[in-house]
Amino acid sequence: MMGSMMGTPLLVSSLIRHAARHAADTEIVSRRAEGDLHRTTWAALELRARRLAQALERLGVAAGERVGTLAWNGYRHVEIYYGSAGSGRVCHTINPRLHPEQIAWIVHHAQDAVLCFDRSFLPLVESLWPQLGCVRHFVLLADAADMPEASTVPGLLCYETLVQAEDGGYEWPELDEDAACGICYTSGTTGDPKGVAYSHRATVLHAMASACPDALGLSSRDSVLPVVPMFHVNAWGLPYSAAMVGAKLVLPGGQLDGASLYELFEREQVTFTAGVPTVWLGVLEHVRRHGLRFSSLQRAMIGGSACPPSMMEAFESYGVEVLHGWGMTEMSPIGTVSRLKAKHLHLPAAERHRLLHKQGRALFGVEMEVVDDDGRPLPWDGASAGALVVRGPWIIERYYRHERSALMELPGRGAWFPTGDIATIDADGFMQITDRIKDLIKSGGEWIGSIDLENVAMAHPAVQEAAVIAARHEKWGERPLLIAVRKPDAALTREELLAFFEGRVAKWQVPDDVVFVEALPHAATGKVQKLKLREQFKDHLLHSHPAH
The missing domain is CATH 3.40.50.12780 (ANL, N-terminal domain)
Structure with a gap:
């Protein structure tokens, strides 16, 4: 029928x-x-x-x-x-x-x-x-x-x-x-x-x-500034x-510096905004430096790359809820947003933040799984990490003018799109990216994810931005190398930054060295270009032999 x-x-x-x-x-x-x-x-x-x-x-x-x-x-x-x-x-x-x-x-x-x-x-x-x-x-x-x-x-x-x-x-x-x-x-x-x-x-x-x-x-009561x-x-x-x-739409043109954006937020009483983490560094610095507050802004969606927990906490201190999201060009792009369920609202603050720091739960229409090397689904236990695959009505089947499908077949499960991410999913459906497959660091046969290390570095009050890459090591094959940008006028040494990792990650995961740079290279989408960093610093640890 x-x-x-x-x-x-x-x-x-x-x-x-x-x-x-x-x-x-x-x-x-x-x-x-x-x-x-x-x-x-x-x-x-x-x-x-x-x-x-x-x-x-x-x-x-x-x-x-x-x-x-x-x-x-x-x-x-x-x-x-x-x-x-x-x-x-x-x-x-x-x-x-x-x-x-x-x-x-x-x-x-x-x-x-x-x-x-x-x-x-x-x-x-x-x-x-x-x-x-x-x-x-x-x-x-x-x-x-x-x-x-x-x-x-x-x-x-x-x-x-x-x-x-x-x-x-x-x-x-x-x-x-x-x-x-x-x-x-x-x-x-x-x-x-x-x-x-x-x-x-x-x-x-x-x-x-x-x-x-x-x-x-979103609703007709919002003033939206993308x-x-x-x-x-x-x-x-x-x-x-x-x-x-039917929301009000506020469009910033090419003026994306912190002062210009803040002025528009206030003048047009913006309630919702969205952008990549690098943009918010400038906005938060402008607000902090001038002792300002947000009078109307309620929600900020942050995606494109992982939102550092320190950035989320900074927005929350100004009364702005951060919606941590994840998606891809191939997904139109939004796949997940980190929003709490009713049962999470009364959890201790640390537990709520632990959930909100994840990339979040799938929108209706997006199915996702983490799978092992043979394409078998892994349990949603928040610990089993595997390749993240997705499918749904706004997810790509093939690239434009490509004859071959972009999908992979899972045994008995049909066709799915491989995202290239490594992730876990917990029992409540919260997905967390642990790394891009190409960004994982294999140290002596053990995998180290770069995102957790970057989040620790970004939590240091003197660090503006940070990236962790794999650098070649004569004993362990690869070891993590931290490349960091100091905040303006901040004084920070290699030893002080490495000491900051103590108690925050396992000792064997602490980066072997720190390189301070004036700025990190960014792709046209705002993401850090780790490919350039890996090429530039691939032999750094072989040459420098830092002390452990």
Whole structure:
């Protein structure tokens, strides 16, 4: 027997139509490259998104073709999200922090027909356009008055001129919900970047699940500021989930320093924000240095890499709840969020923090397991560590333009996506990443995870940032090497930092040496580039023979 419900497709356009109808006058505030704060509403943005859809038709951009973006978080970028995907095109957000050659490779691989970009990226596009033969239309995200007098980019178009030339008399088409609406590329730390094509169905389901109370807990009463860029896995889906619930959306542009973000938090009474740990270092330092408080901020989602417990505790001291999350480009991206169950609320503070420091419980729609080397599931006991695998309706099956599936078969369990993480899951479903498979340190046949050691180092009051890598050792094969950045004006010696580990980890896990550096290398997504550190310091312990 079949059900008798309507077969209405799940489409990205339904999100913006709902916001325009039910949150018509709710604000979208953007800090523009021009320096001012721009204000619009969901209703006005939806109209401009329809005008953009008309402009794409007038330019001859066919359904299914890719519309590339090189842009910060702003209202025009949101219009492209909806105007391209809602009309049957595919929104392709490109990370401008990548190496220019990688950007050119990604544009070619995606075969972008249009490239829309902020004024700050005009020099980049001017240097790259001869390599971007697939792009038919280059569009500068600017007013007519801000267009350059001359540019080497051929036929450079003005975004505002295109949008304002249309009347908005456009009906969102009914599309196949399994059609692609967006595409993002992995950062390509090993080999070429890989594309992940998101379907309308996956994107809407991800928005619904991520907004739920045990996930991000979003509602129409929130003022949402995504610090995570819209070119980093669609700002973790926030432009979609904010529209779905009708929340106020505050977009910081390219000014992501602590002072600028704090000013926006206070001016726009932000209640929810999200970003990677490196961003919050600057915000917390600004607040601490100037003796400030947060007057409205209630929740901060931290993901992209593990949130150090010291950072979580710092936010809590200001009355801000940290939602520790985990996900991947291949997962749209959110997979877990660390939220307590009712039975945990009355636990001692130390026990509650122990749970909250984990990556958290799976959203509905995400199944996860930890498996051994033979693919057999390990018990959910919080101690058995294995390879983390996932599956669900917003998780990749294969990479864009790859013939082979990205999945692995588990004996008698079907196909799952291998995340590349080592993790444990406890009886209550709290998952904890213990390391990336490639970041584990094998010392004399025993495995040492780098994340726990990094968390200890980050808890030292004089440490700004830290990374632990495997360095070659003549006796043990590999040993942990700690690479640390001191806080400004802090005095800290190697011996003092190593002594800080005593009693916090097993003696045999304490790093063999400390190297102090001015800054750690970061990937375009904000993660520490351990590959660079491993290459630079792989022989450090062989050469230095530190005292034990």
